[in-house]
Amino acid sequence: MSAYTRLLLACFGLFSLIGCSEPHQDSNIRSRGFVYCGQDTPTTFNPQLIDGGLTADTLAAQIFDRLLLLDPISHQPLPSLARSWSVSDDGLEYTFNLRKGIEFQTTDWFKPTRQLNAQDVVFSFKRIIEPSHLFNKVSGGRYPWFESQGFSSLVDNIEVVDSHTVKFTLSRPDNAFLSNLATTYAVIHSQEYAQNLLKTGKLQQLDMKPIGTGPFSLAQYLPNDLIRLVRHWGYWQGAAPMEQVVFDISSRGTGTLAKLLSKECDVLSSPVASQLPVISNSEEFELIAQTGMNVAFVALNNSKTELKDPRVRKAINLAINRENLLNSVYYGTGTKAKSILPPMSWAYNHNSKALDYDPEKSLALLKQAGFDKNLRLTMWVPLEPRPYNPSPRKTAELIQADLNAVGVQLTILSQDTLSRLNTTATTNSDMVLTGWIADNGDPDNFLRPLLSCSAKSAGLNVANWCDLGFDNLLELASRTTKLEQRVNYYHLAQDILDTEVPIIPLAHGVHFQVHHQSLGGLQMSPFGTRSFSSVYRSE
Template sequence: MSAYTRLLLACVGLASLIGCSEPKQDSNIRSQGFVYCGQDTPTTFNPQLIDGGLTADTLAAQIFDRLLLLDPVSHQPLPSLAKSWTVSDDGLIYRFTLREGVEFQSTDWFKPTRQFNAQDVVFSFKRVIDLRHPFHNVSGGRYPWFESQGFSNLIENVEMVDMHTVEFSLTRPDNAFLSNLATTYAVIHSQEYANNVLRAGKPNQLDMQPIGTGPFSFDKYSPNDHIRLNNHPDYWQGKAPMEQVVFDIATRGTGTLAKLLSQECDVLSSPVASQLPVISADEDFELIAQTGMNVAFLAIDNEQPELKDARVRKAINHAINRENLLNSVYYGTGTQAKSILPPMSWAYNHDSQALDYDPAQALSLLKQAGYDKNLNLTLWVPLEPRPYNPSPRKTAELIQADLNAVGVQVDIVTQDTVSRLSTISKSNSDLVLTGWIADNGDPDNFLRPLLSCDAKMAGLNVANWCDLNFDNLLELASRTTKLHQRLNYYHLAQDILDQEVPIIPLAHGVHFQVHHQSLNGLKMSPFGTRSFSTVYRGED
């Protein structure tokens, strides 16, 4: 059955859904590959330039490789483009031996003349950390994930030892450095391609028509419609079974569930929790779940006059009924959050003194602070479901009702997505409903990019909170080689968060993914990103 015919049937069978239109997808997509459903329209295809979304979560793993990968179980770094590495005794020098025989993708607009080597690694990281690099200011010159990690201050130099050896020199020891090199943001670009587009006067092409060494190459991008990736025949780990992958990002016509049920899409990531019973009852689809390293939280703008008072922040925390959120939004699939770290983190503080639901105490604290039924706040809410929050609008409405019950009036402002780089008016962003999916298994990956002073200076700390004692504990934890000391420092850092309440952890979500039963080899990761290099289609 053609894609067009299936869509017509979907429009007839799902009469409540309106606005169906003719898809622009080729009729043979399903015979050559598969369609991935999502509604995130990328602004770039270079994950270095963003801090989340479809590019970072899914596209990057198809187009690019990194020096290292992370074991999904142990969370320890594994070889990838770097086949081995050594670390100096003082923890300041990391030397990587690179894999040989790795081919870059060949496209209509670029034909590589050489294989991957150390020049590409130096280029990829120098662009981020060197203000004088010719590509540093291209495409806006912001590198949010790296900025929030303080990478420019951490890495003193990146240099090529020989064509297959590269060395990183650090300004201080950092226990999370290897894990950070395995994140979806630490991708490797082609220096040869960069030089070509720079000579042509089109440096932005590096980010909008990317070239990597991954299993699929970029082919076409039609904004608000679709993204097409083609198989990379010379992929160093072996050619992927699928000839192409199409990302359906159309916002017109039917919703993602309707597209899935009518087989317009083969894969749907992060279905809304209320859709799970419908999906589970359909034998054509397989629903899989992954316990995620994630957290949904309410960021409080600590620079707003009313919210500088810790009593007000604690009152807001006491007012929110997390159990109600779990029942009404997560349908029992999530877990209540007491910390920004998920319980599966080795640094999670099981003796946390986090505040519990207590509306009476919330009323008392508000009265003490002088805000007895006269506090009005604005809550910014993204509409896009995420693994840590399957229904943001509903979450916001429940929080609104909880706060109204203790005399706090909340105005909800929605937008498609709210990222740390969103333009949010400082006079109108009291609360932001957001969350985080870990890029690796190190606790530093939650604490530093979200709440450090570096992240605030970079404009990426949504809570606008900076505590030097908290930062000092993170610094001590990154330097020590003794695990029990690291654990103690992270517990102390969490104690500060419990006392100061710069953010309010809400829940840890389960990441669901559904796919047509004919697809095999789809993997999930606790870090949200996964490669499609092993996906193949069996019998329908």
């Protein structure tokens, strides 16, 4: 059943969040909106509570705004809800001047009586950093991305200066602070809406029936089926050309490529690499690509006895043939990863001495460690294609064959999607096949959330690795204002990773997106987020 048909059926009251338009009007959805295909079912609509997935990658940019945005080329912060900002000489105080006239969305469950002001910004961040905040423990009370950054210890206070001025006071200088406020996780909620929910006792509604200032508001959510967003007429940058966006999140029936070819979907994000020739040969669709700030990697669980030995970790790294992965999984579209940082990062160490493919040396290291063709490991593998890994199953099978060649028996454990907060997978498995899409252009955004000691406590560091020397280098890099020193600290941090091998970088992927030729204005970003505020249909 197509998304269009399901949308019509949903309009007759099947679990809808709000009422739909007349059926005959929704039958013309393609002239009034578009269908986006190929993502997972969200567990929340608040990106502050998660570490990735559809909400963080795509939905948040439609429903919410942030104080700042990132320039997709220079990776420098740009104004958004904050029209300007200033930083004190000691780097501890950041003052933001908010735009005036920013309207919150009106829905069937909330009608705002005021525009955005400084109280909304303070509410949105104090919820995260203050354990005593009335909303801090709501919806699980975990803020994994912020926890991995040590955000609560970094931010001493957030205060209202006046109705449209907010000041953040930090405990120490942090060069990545502005970039972090521009990430998809740093969204601004309505304090007025939260106060209304306190009166009714429905606090979790803040995260499942969101209110933001973005170009689209949530209208309907059918789990494992569809999500419908409708145009926010009061959007501060002008109402979007499209009246609605439907996300087809169903897993039953035909695959996403078949839905695209049969025109059940207008947009397909992250098509599998093997699908690209079929798409390229059709004149009906446009294929666009963005070199991504991403990395696919294998996390080695350093809490496991066998993997505590660096010789074993190095041996596994040496056994993996990355060139074979690029040819068989990425079809020549990816780049071999020597580091967790992509080559486009200004802190990338081009003189890295990272170990490369050498099965003979791998065998020798395993024998030294006492594993002469008798090592058995497990690897948890999510099956959902991602920009950094277009075919996780195939990747896992190739790694399995590589390890078998050096006498390591690898058992693959799989599921459709994998959250780094899934403690069953990350604690019980020896290895996890995963990856990362940068939220901003700062190298800290790769190194700290994935490998710092605070990230281990937060659950994002699935390698369960903590090195105080590595953490100290990240702290030094965040404090210095001299770029040359920052680069040096990050190079030293990468040297530690090359020596200790807590994770095995595999490849940097190219993010592909395909859409029907009648759609225009679709944007791509190296950070994975994209707004649909400028999308239009030409026919």
